[in-house]
Amino acid sequence: MFKDIFRKTKYVTIQSTPAPKRTTPDGARQEPKTVKKELPDGLWVKCPKCGEVLFIKDLEENARVCTTCSYHFRISGRARLALLADENSFEEWDSEILTLDPLEFPGYDEKLLEAQEKAGMIEGALTGRAMIEGIPVVLAFNEANFMMGSMGSVVGEKIARAVERAIDLRLPVVIFSTSGGARMQEGILSLYQMAKTSAALGRLAANHLLYISVLTDPTFGGVTASYASLGDILIAEPNALIGFTGPRVIKQTMRQELPAGAQTAEFNQMHGLIDLIVERAQMRSTLARLLRYHQEGVQHGATV
Amino acid sequence: MAQLFEFEKPIIELERKIAELQKFSAEKDIDLSREVETLEKKVSLLKKEIYGNLEPWQKVQIARHPERPNFYDYAPLLFDDFIELKGDRLYADDQAIAGGMAFFRGVPVTVIAQVKGKDTKENIKRNFGMPHPEGYRKALRLMDQAEKFGRPILTFIDTPGAACDLAAEERGQGEAIARCLLAVSGYHVPVICTVIGEGGSGGALALGVGNVILMLENSFYSVIAPESCASILWKDTSKAKEAAGAMKITAQDLFKLGVADEVVREPQGGAHYNLRQTADELSEVIAKYLVRLRTESPEALQEKRYQKLRAIGMFQEKSV
Numbered sequence: 001m002f003k004d005i006f007r008k009t010k011y012v013t014i015q016s017t018p019a020p021k022r023t024t025p026d027g028a029r030q031e032p033k034t035v036k037k038e039l040p041d042g043l044w045v046k047c048p049k050c051g052e053v054l055f056i057k058d059l060e061e062n063a064r065v066c067t068t069c070s071y072h073f074r075i076s077g078r079a080r081l082a083l084l085a086d087e088n089s090f091e092e093w094d095s096e097i098l099t100l101d102p103l104e105f106p107g108y109d110e111k112l113l114e115a116q117e118k119a120g121m122i123e124g125a126l127t128g129r130a131m132i133e134g135i136p137v138v139l140a141f142n143e144a145n146f147m148m149g150s151m152g153s154v155v156g157e158k159i160a161r162a163v164e165r166a167i168d169l170r171l172p173v174v175i176f177s178t179s180g181g182a183r184m185q186e187g188i189l190s191l192y193q194m195a196k197t198s199a200a201l202g203r204l205a206a207n208h209l210l211y212i213s214v215l216t217d218p219t220f221g222g223v224t225a226s227y228a229s230l231g232d233i234l235i236a237e238p239n240a241l242i243g244f245t246g247p248r249v250i251k252q253t254m255r256q257e258l259p260a261g262a263q264t265a266e267f268n269q270m271h272g273l274i275d276l277i278v279e280r281a282q283m284r285s286t287l288a289r290l291l292r293y294h295q296e297g298v299q300h301g302a303t304v
Numbered sequence: 305m306a307q308l309f310e311f312e313k314p315i316i317e318l319e320r321k322i323a324e325l326q327k328f329s330a331e332k333d334i335d336l337s338r339e340v341e342t343l344e345k346k347v348s349l350l351k352k353e354i355y356g357n358l359e360p361w362q363k364v365q366i367a368r369h370p371e372r373p374n375f376y377d378y379a380p381l382l383f384d385d386f387i388e389l390k391g392d393r394l395y396a397d398d399q400a401i402a403g404g405m406a407f408f409r410g411v412p413v414t415v416i417a418q419v420k421g422k423d424t425k426e427n428i429k430r431n432f433g434m435p436h437p438e439g440y441r442k443a444l445r446l447m448d449q450a451e452k453f454g455r456p457i458l459t460f461i462d463t464p465g466a467a468c469d470l471a472a473e474e475r476g477q478g479e480a481i482a483r484c485l486l487a488v489s490g491y492h493v494p495v496i497c498t499v500i501g502e503g504g505s506g507g508a509l510a511l512g513v514g515n516v517i518l519m520l521e522n523s524f525y526s527v528i529a530p531e532s533c534a535s536i537l538w539k540d541t542s543k544a545k546e547a548a549g550a551m552k553i554t555a556q557d558l559f560k561l562g563v564a565d566e567v568v569r570e571p572q573g574g575a576h577y578n579l580r581q582t583a584d585e586l587s588e589v590i591a592k593y594l595v596r597l598r599t600e601s602p603e604a605l606q607e608k609r610y611q612k613l614r615a616i617g618m619f620q621e622k623s624v
Contacts, residue, residue, distance in 0.1 A: 096621065096622035097619050097620070097621055097622075098619060098620040098621070098622060099619060099620075100618045100619055100620055102561070102618040103550065103551065103552045105550055105551070106550055107537070152617075153617030153618050153619045154617075154619045156617055157617055157619055160614065181506075182505075182506070182527045182528070183527075184527050184528045184533050184536070184537075184551065186527075186617075186618075187526065187527050187551040187552050187553065187561075188525055188526065188527060188551075188552070188553065188557075188558055188561060188563050189561060189563070189616060189617050189618060190527050191505065191506070191509055191525075191526075191527040192509070192563060192613065192616040192617070193616075193617060194482075194485060194506060194509060195485050195489065195509060195512070195513050195613045195616075196613045196614060196616060196617065198482055198485035198486040198489060199485070199486070199489030199490075199513075199609075199610055199613045199614070200614075201486060202486040202487070202489045202490045203490075203610070205486070206490060221506065222505075222506050222527075224477075224478030224479075224482075225466075225477070225478040225479075225481040225482050225485075225506040225509075225510075226481075226482050226485055226506075227482070228478070228482075229476070229478045229479040229482040229483075230482050230483075230486055243473050243477075243478070244466065244468070244472060244473060244477035244478040244481075244506075245466075245468035245469075245472070245473065245477070249468060249532070250468055250469060250470065250473075253468055254468060254469045256469055256470060258470060259470075262470065262473065263473060271474050271475070271476070272476075273476045273479060
């Protein structure tokens with residue numbers, strides 16, 4: 001009890017100006033001025049876009065979208081599922097596939113344990129079937145909290161199986177990607193998960209079944225260069241960063257400074273790479289609208 | 305003379321000694337043939353020991369050797385009447401990827417290859433063998449034709465990786481690679497992929513979906529460049545050597561992991577020591593697999609390729 005009196009309050013440092021964009025148009029870096037304000041840790045978070053300090057509880061209740069400027073914060077796969085699927089409609093698949101360390105890669109064991117603790121799941125993908133506004137669909141999600149959604153053998157296998165099962169069940173597939181790319185700790189095996197998932201989606205397409213790919217922040221590397229780009233329809237969340245090579249690597253290897261706004265969902269749409277940018281709050285209804293066009297044998301009150 | 309690596313120096317040192325002895329013996333008319341013979345035996349043993357025990361990082365260096373044969377070196381030795389076809393019909397002709405038709409031992413095939421330059425000027429033209437989306441779209445266009453006309457496809461992989469600049473991002477690098485992966489996985493013709501030098505990440509994989517995956521003895525194939533891996537994991541690019549070992553990227557590693565079907569022998573010291581010998585070995589191995597694949601039905605070719613991809617990866621299923 002007395003301990004509490006002497007306990008140090010934790011403080012966070014917040015910035016009084018909005019966070020700078022990557023660069024100003026002339027390429028110079030803006031250094032944010034920092035002003036210390038005393039806020040208890042863990043209750044508040046600052047929006048990286050508008051700088052507003054948000055009460056975390058409010059943010060969570062708003063599906064982790066900034067209540068002031070609609071900036072979309074990252075969200076876990078499970079939380080996404082709860083926003084999308086009809087209540088109690090989700091049936092999870094392949095939750096018991098365990099990761100091995102095929103290359104005996106230094107430090108991979110510990111990294112996996114850390115990731116499992118952080119994400120509260122045994123691997124970085126969640127797959128299964130559910131209903132969206134009463135329409136049956138196969139769903140898959142990358143988990144950003146699990147080694148930045150990287151794709152190793154298990155993630156690739158779970159996605160390939162989900163797609164194959166969709167073929168058997170003749171269901172459409174929606175995959176939400178969030179990933180830094182392939183998982184280097186599994187080396188070449190990880191690289192070939194790109195081919196494996198793409199091959200499965202090729203079979204889905206050959207069976208005339210719909211695949212909607214939703215790209216969320218961030219989607220890069222081997223995931224962009226495989227299943228995330230192969231949707232019949234490509235949707236992105238606002239302000240999501242999407243690309244092949246990460247901005248840091250482009251800067252390092254090419255000594256090329258990216259213009260402000262490069263690799264955002266909006267940039268990708270402008271370059272013809274994305275069909276729709278859909279806000280999180282509208283995702284469920286938008287998916288339902290798109291799915292309704294592709295329901296096999298279902299008539300929607302047709303009069304012709 | 306070929307650029308030499310540090311690990312080759314003891315061999316060169318001995319060879320120089322032999323040359324000196326021979327010169328001395330000729331000049332002074334002294335018989336030193338026994339001494340020369342002893343040294344030659346020693347060189348041969350040393351070569352066996354050094355080249356036979358190359359570390360992963362040394363293989364990476366050989367695979368990236370500026371004089372390592374590229375696709376254009378092999379093409380006249382492997383094929384008759386190679387006709388190069390250009391452009392993606394959408395944006396440009398990317399010279400980091402070459403493609404066209406050729407006869408391989410009398411069989412019409414479609415060939416697709418990544419090409420690095422031999423000097424700075426050529427490397428700028430070919431973007432150091434790093435294709436842009438238009439390169440992958442050209443490859444896809446030509447491979448689709450192969451499928452249409454029932455020609456087997458032979459790909460040759462040699463790239464540090466896909467182009468990683470703003471232009472590549474604007475034109476959809478990820479989509480261009482992904483389309484190749486999806487399309488080739490569904491083809492009904494034989495596809496044989498050979499890593500002839502560097503197999504750099506997704507940019508290499510775009511040409512790496514095959515019924516058969518071959519690797520030259522000193523080539524490597526990796527999810528990420530060893531330097532980048534070291535930079536990410538240990539914040540230190542000088543640990544690339546360790547990363548090259550940890551990621552299991554050599555031809556021999558990939559054979560053990562079940563990704564590569566066969567390792568193609570190179571002359572001692574690497575392909576650049578004897579282009580013709582390397583081409584002959586490669587031709588034999590490709591022919592062996594092509595003969596087998598040409599007996600398969602189109603459906604079987606597609607199904608077996610799918611099952612090959614499907615089987616890559618290691619995990620454990622908890623028994624229920």
